[in-house]
Amino acid sequence: MQRITITVDDELMAELDRMIEAGGYPNRSEAIRDLTRLGLRDAAAAAGEIRDCVGVLSYVYDHEARDLARRLTTSHHHHHDISVASLHVHLDADQCLEISVLKGRSDELREFADTIVSQRAVSYGELKIVPQPRHTHAHTHAAHGEADGHDEA
Structure with a gap:
């Protein structure tokens, strides 16, 4: 030290x-x-140096804004390879909070987050990236006792 x-x-x-x-x-x-x-x-x-990571993208938007909800949903569909799950919360009569779990390279996650947060009527947005350790072996799930088939190389 x-x-x-x-x-x-x-x-x-x-x-x-x-x-x-x-x-x-x-x-x-x-x-x-x-x-x-x-x-x-x-x-x-x-800098895009983190290869394997998960990200949590949270953003607040006006759900009444013209076509915004559709554009946001379409953007998630176009990035289905990194978009793992989303939680949608109605904050009040006008504002919604969406929390999306993303998985992939940090530069891909940042680029996707930027396209979401820069939309008109998105009033707040933040991406938190968590690096994932690199594993070279398949892991097992105790309930099934078999390899899950997704090697993390």
């Missing part, structure tokens, strides 16, 4: 200390390690 020294202004340190307390971190070092891992993961995802 490496030891580093950094200089941080008082205001930023106070914010970091509040985050450490709210997050229940045992010390500043663990919080800095978590923030560093998060920043590195986000940078890799933005």
Whole structure:
């Protein structure tokens, strides 16, 4: 393990200390390690360097906007290879929240998310990417006791 020294202004340190307390971190070092891992993961995802990942795309839109619901559904159908599942929630009389689980390369997920979030009448949108470890073996499901047929290479 490496030891580093950094200089941080008082205001930023106070914010970091509040985050450490709210997050229940045992010390500043663990919080800095978590923030560093998060920043590195986000940078890799933005650069399209993460090959195997899942993503959670959440967005809020006005379901009365002309043809928007149809365009969103069509977009999901056109990306059926990365669109795993969606949850649709009616927030009020006008606004809907959709949460979509995506699976694929980070650049594909980001491109798809950008097409959704950039639609007129989508008022909020965010994609969170979670890298998946690479496995080279098939796994079994306990209930069936047999390989599931999707090797994760």
